[in-house]
Structure formats: structure tokens, C-alpha cells
Amino acid sequence: MRTLFLLALAVTLFAQDTPPSSTARRLNRYEYNASVRDLLAVPFEPAADFPVDDSGYGFDNIADVLSLSPTLMEKYLAAAEKIARAAVVPPIPPQASVQRFAASDLHLKVDFEGDYDVLIAVHGRPDPAKVEFSIDGVPVQTLALSGALENLRSVNFRIRLGPGNPRLAVELIPAGPPVQTPDAEKLRPPHLAYVELRGPYNPATPPPSESYRRVFRCGHPPGHHTLACARTDLADLARRAYRRPVTKNEIDGLMQFVEKGDSIDQGMELALEAILVSPRFLFRIEPTAGSLDDFQFASRLSYFLWSSLPDDELFQLALDHRLRDPEVLHSQIHRMLLDPKSRALTENFGAQWLETRNLDSLQPDPGKFPEFSTELRRDMQRETQLFFQSIIRDDRPISDFIAANYAFLNQRLAAFYGIPNVQGAQFRRVDLPADSHRGGIWTQASVLTVSSYPARTSPVLRGKWILQNLLDSAPPPPPPNVPPLADTPTAASASMRQRLEQHRANPACKVCHDRMDPLGFDLENYDAIGHWRTADGNTSIDANPDAIRQMLLKDQDKFARTLASKLMTYALGRKCSVNRASGNETFSQLVETIMTDASQTDSSHD
């Protein structure tokens, strides 16, 4: 019923609406990495060296802003070569090498199955002796040590070993009376010096890599692929990479590489390169909203929640036209949010929405904040990530963002916050004491730091941060050529609040600063790295962070609409606003609304 209604509404809306200027959306760096990972499982991040993706509306996945320069094209081509090479080239048989192990620890390190020469070196008096070897407690061999008059003797034997850490035991058993010469008397009795392991020789064929198996699905060994298999393999690769069924023509085109190549392996490598630089892989092309087909819908969902391509389950549901069934969609959203790949939402959406991605590049003044360290920076980031993840995975009401009574802390961060009884480096969920001054994202050190200058707080920046990111009511930008604050002799000694009050005396500034500055002033108890304080230098602080919590709780539906609008902007890659959402909704409900409404709520154009 509801779907029908929405559909009708969509038709009406789109009859009048101008379509967005572009719906061809290039994968950004994160999406490229994730897509290649899920497609081929190569063990590196190919987009690490790509140019930065410009952002718009606060996110770096906005269709219109993602341009494609020749430099990037060059990198796409180079990355495709590297990826295809890594995926298609069979593992190279290992070279024999020598490892030496001290007598004190004879856990050998064996990476590949093969024959190994084990050499035992014995120091000390050249008494006649036998050497008994066992591996993992199983006797292997007993060899005689000849009695030559040298103080380093060795014996060796060959054995086949599989990958692992077998424990070698060596026992020296006397095989005659001790040698009695003036030289020998100076020496200790014979004892084990070290063990050398040489190999592997005749190594077993290494198992194909995960990437190799994803390309060649028929299971033929390298060099023995067939054209028929190549064809089904390519069809499968192209389908997954393009995120929709492929036509016979497309497969024929790709098969040209295989048919003309030096070998099937090499042809597959080239065809894979071609897939990876094809616009069908690099772009997600959606028709104007309302008429998404099932595969486009599946892609929108998977890039929204995973920043990656649909998995087999989503693809099959799209193929069966079932994905948009409300119950199916509901359970898929839950499944996807619980999947580790939903980490992408935290790292992309969360870190950009809250601006905590900037924490990496900020450098608080070490003179003023000696306690700020790389570790603390990482902890701050971790806290916000875990908090965001818990709201997603535990499907918490989104009002937790503004007033959670718990936090994710380790000992260092808890000490920084002045919260007792948290021991150890491990992060865990902590119920916050009533007097902790924490609870909600706006009290987290990560957010308080990114909304400050390196050497001081900025009530203006913090006020703007709250208005813009939590209440979708960023003040309009200042008028051009703002007259500077009057430079009075008292300015230097005046408190921040007094100085900004001068600013607000100007009517042109007052209208917005009246909204921003009071919010920032109430956060003045947190210094520029989020540490609690009651005075700034000699000036005592007159602030009330609790007023912010009350205000946000009162406005929690507005907060919910803000979050929903930002999520939708992120999901659709263009500016969107959502005008109904409530703070009581859970994160997954918000996602569901967005996926359902996306086809009938269009962008507000600017």
C-alpha cells in the first residue's frame, strides 16, 4: 500500500522536477579500494596514491564534484595493471633460503611445504657423541658426530616439512670417553650451538592465492585454463565489477583479449585490466531517481552502507526482483549494518559528518598542550568510531548521539577525561558517572579538538559546528569584507567573551553571532583539545555545557532530520533534505526511510 502511494508520489514529483545535472557518479578512493577488495581480494589498497577526492556538502562522494582528471586516469590504468598482475599471476614457487635458530629456541619457521636440510652445529670438546633428533616429540633420526679435533662440528639430514612451526629437539648422547688432550681440557663438554634450516627444496606447488581463485573459478592449474572457462570467468568478473548482468556482446569484447593474447592467463590479465578501467566499473550510473532498476538499487544500497559493490546475496535478490520488498529490504539492511563492511559508514560518513577526519592533520600547540600525543589523538578517534559503530550495530536510538550515558574509553582517554576505574589499553563501554561532564558526541575530545584552533578554543567555530552538524542550521556566511574587531587597548587583556561581545555589537555580525557564540561559550569548559577546565589562564570560566544537552534534547527531532538529511546526501551523492525523522528512531530505521524515500525525495537544487 505504502509503496504504491510512494510510487504515485514519485511519478507526480518527477513529472515536474528537473532531473539532477548528473547521475554518473565516479567511485571515490575509498569506494575504489573497497570494490577492488571485494572483487579480487588483492592484498593492498590500490587507491592509496590516487589524488584526493574533492568534497561537496561535507562529503567526498558527491557526483558533481568527483571529476576525472588525466592524472587520475593515468593512475586508474596503472592501478588496473598492478591489480590484474597480482590477481592473475600464479604464486611463484619459493626460493630456498637459510634460517638460523639459536639453541635456546628451536621452534622452526616453515612457510612452504618442501624438503629442508637441517644442520646442527655442536660446540665444545670433541668427545665422540651421537645426536638424536625429534620433531614435535616424534623421534626422527640418530646420527653420529665424528670425533674430529675441531671445536665446531656439524651433522645434517634432510626432511620434508609442511608449513608451520615444528619444534625440533636435539639430544647429544656420549658415545665414548671424553677426549683427553691439553687443548681439549680448556673446552666445555659438547653442547648444541645452533641449528640451520635450508630450504625448501622440491617445494610443493603453492596453493593459488584468493585473488587467483576469484579470477579462475574452474579450478584448473595455472597454464591449463580453457577458453570455455575463461568465458564464464570473465562474464562473472564483469558482472560483479559492473554490478549488473552483462550482455553477450560485452563478453565477446572482453574475450578478444583472451583469444588474441599470448596465453589464456595473459589474456585474462588484459581483460581484467580493461574491466577495471571501464566506465561501467568506475562510474555508478543511475537514471534520474524514481526509475532505478533492481541492480542500480542494490548498488545504491551497498555503496551507501559498505562503500562497495553488492555481494552475491544482494545481487541474487536484485535478480529476483525481491530486494525492494519491504521485509526483504528491512532484513538486508540489518544484515548489512551488522557486517564488518559497515565500518565504511563510520569511516566515511561518520568521520566526515563529525569532521573528525580532520583530526589526523591537526596539530595542537605542543607548548600549550604537552599531553597531546599521537596515542591520545588515536584514542580520541577510536572513541568516536566505536561510539558511532555501537549506535549502528546495536541499533540504538539516534538520540544517543546527543545524550548517551555511556562512552567508549581506555585507560589513557579515561584518565584524560578524569573518569576513574578504567584500566588497560583496551577500549570498552563505560557507564558514565553523573559528574563526568561527558556523554554524546559533542562532548568527545575528537569533536572538541577539530572545532578549535591549535592554540586556543573558538566559541565561534564550536557554535558553528553544533548548528551546522547537529541542527542543520549553519549560519549564513559572514558578509564580505567584515570589518575587523576594533583594536582597543583593552582588547589584548579582555577575555574571549568580552572580545566577542565587541564583535556582536556590530549589527551586521550580531544576527549570526548571537546564535553561534552562546553555544560555543557554553563549551568553554572544554579546552582546545577537549580537556575539562574551570579557568582559562586567570579568567574563570562561566559556562554551562548542560544547557547544550538540554537544548539538543529538546530539539532532538530536528537533530534527527539533520542526520537523516546528511545520510541521504551521502547515500545519493547530491544535496538532499529529509523533513521527517524523530530522535526515537534507530539508525536502521533511518536507513530504511532513506532507501525507501530516495526514489521520491529529490535534491533541493542550488
Place this chain on the structure above:
Amino acid sequence: MTKCLSRRTILRGIGAAVSLPLLDAMVPAFASTTRAASPLRLAFIYVPNGIMMDEWTPADEGANFELPRILTPLAPHRNNVLILSGLTQNTGRALGDAAGDHARASATYLTGVHPKKTDGAGIAAGISVDQVAASHVGTATKLPSLELACEDGRLVGNCDSGYSCAYNNTLSWRTPSTPLPPEVNPRLVFERLFGAMDENPMDRGKRLRNEASILDYVFEDTRRLAGQLGPSDHSKIDEYLTSLREIERRIQFAEKDDSQIQPSFEKPSGVPADFADYVRLMFDLLLVAFQTGTTRVSTLMLGHEGSLRAYREIGISDAHHPITHHSGNPDLIEKVVRINTYHMQQFAYFLGKMKSTPDGDGTLLDHSQIVYGSGLSDGNQHQHNNLPVLLAGKSGGRHITYAAETPMNNLHLALLDRMGVHIDSLGDSNGELFQ
């Protein structure tokens, strides 16, 4: 000394009346370079957040001026630098778009086109002067142009008051809707310039042939795809095809050019921690790109507009942008001047190296036009007029003041003219500055 009158002594366009003081003084700066056997190179070096103009602009005009404080590092290169005062980038002003002067400063600096105020939808500025040059002289080199920056543009959020970060992150626009992101990692710059040094010629030939066949396929496939799309998708796909064509050109270029260029220094490992080391390394890379003929056109941003870098190397722990809004506070002004001077020291290093690098019948600097400056003059009040502009090359030693409101793009036209690129207008130009 020979002086050449312009072929077009009457300036074109509505700004024909613009006064050109000391026109003749300009001639030696350019004339000999056009006759040299070595090609002329063009680079723009950008510093963000304006300059303290009181400590930049010489008090006197002509040749007898004292170098103000910020320019003192240029003392050894005085005769290679022209100080051009009075130029304006009018298109950077609000013109009804309210705030966003920082974004507009960089977006207009080389384009002279008022950018569309948008945080995402329909980004548009104009083609930039370096890209006009690249589209003409760049076909003769491996890379048509090289975009560099010494600051990562990865900050999130609005870059400036409703403008997408695309406007802050680069100076170079290949088309009005295609900004070219700069490379910030010296290692990656090196790899772009010199490729895989250890590749043997046979592998290289095979790789180039394979790449060509992949591109052929993708061209064909994209044409099929484009046939299925509505008109709104075409701009992105066109952008893709244009980039693809450029790569095809590079591959063809590489196939013909089997001379392996040997760089004169080791591959850098990454971004140096110290700012001066970082900037100097990027300057070294720019120099070697020019020297080896890998490109003739480049832009290098020492920082992005609105940059929050704290210059701890010179004892300044405040972020750059906020202190440029100094409100007349002498302590803050002093810090800004020190940052401006610090940047200039790095530029002086570059000029020194350019001057000591032989090139054809002279030095590399003799065969270059290097513009240094910012898209704002007074950063405190976001002024777009009387911009700080230096032009370094074969000769200089003069301070020239143009009439108020002379478009900066008139300088761009003149630079293009010297590169052999003769176009009638660019952005808001209303004539050529000098010839």
C-alpha cells in the same frame, strides 16, 4: 639594447585605455627569451591567505627601490624579478555572492572567471591560464602540465562559506568544470615524472602496446555505453573520454620516445616533516621536470586558501588563517610577516637553483616565466585588488605599478603571448599587460 614594439600596439577590448607605465621596462624581461633556442617554461607559485602588503610593496618605482622586509630573501635575485603592483582579480570579489573570498581567491587566480557558488552541484570556474598554455605547448612534452601542492586538501566540511573544496584545492582548471587536483606527495611526483626506472625496454614496449589495446577497447565500449545514457550523464562520460584521450596521447608519446630520462637525484620516500624541506623538495622536482623537458607548465601551491598550517619551524604555533585576520594586532601582524618571509626564503632557494641550472644558451631561469603571489592582498579584509605579484625570469630589477583595477588576467595574456600562444582574451582580461 633592442626594443620591440608590439604588433598589436592598440590593446583589444574594452580596457584599451588601461595605462601601461614603464612598458619599455618590460621588454628585456621577455624579449630575449622568445628568441632563445630553449623553450619557455611557465610556472605559478601560490601562497595562501594574502600577504602583509606594507612589508611587500617597495616604496619607490622603477629600478631604484629598496627591498621591503618580506622581499629581502630575493636580494641575490633582484635583477631577475619584477615586482608588479596594482593588478586586480575582480572576479574574486563577492559580486553578489557574499562570503567565500578564500575559495574565490584561488578559483579565480589563474582563470579570471567568477566561480559558481556551490558546495557540490554544478561546479564551474573557467579554464586557467596554465591549462591554456598546456593545451598548446604541452603536446610536445610527456606531461602537458604538472600540478603540485605542499598541503593536503583532505580537510572535510565546507572549505569556505558554501564553496566546494574543489575551488580551494587547485589553481588549475582544464575546463570550467574540471579542476585538476595537485599532487602533494614528492614520491608520487617523482614516479609520474620518471615512471618505473627499473623497467627494461622490452617490458616497456609490451606494456605500452597492451595499454594501447586496452584503451582501444574501452573507447569502443564507452561509445556503446554513451549511446544508452541520457544527456545528463554525458558531461561526466565526456570528461572520462577526454582523460582517456590524453592518456592515449601519452602512450603514443612514450612509444616514440625511447630515451629514458635519468633524474639527477634519488626517488623521495614521502613527505618531509619539515616544511622548508618539503617545499624545497617540491621545487627540486619542479625544476627537474622543467630541466628534463618532461613538462613546460606547472602550478605549485605552498598552501591552500584558508590554510590552518602552524609554522612551528619558525616558532609560530598559531594556525595561519586565523592570524591573518589580525584586526590590526601588531603581534599577529608580525607573525604573518614572518610567515610571508619564510615562504619567500623558499622561493629564493628555487630561483637560486633555477639560475644555477644550465639550459641551452643560458640558464633555466632565463627560459622561464615564474609568477609568485597570492589571490588576496590584504588577508585581514579579503582584498582582491593590488595583488602581490612577482614575475621572475631572465631579467627584472624593477618595481612597476599599474593603474588600479588592471585585470590580473592581462598579465596572463602577456605570459601566454610569450609562450607563443596568441589568444584574444582570457576570463576578464581587457587587453594584454605588455608585450
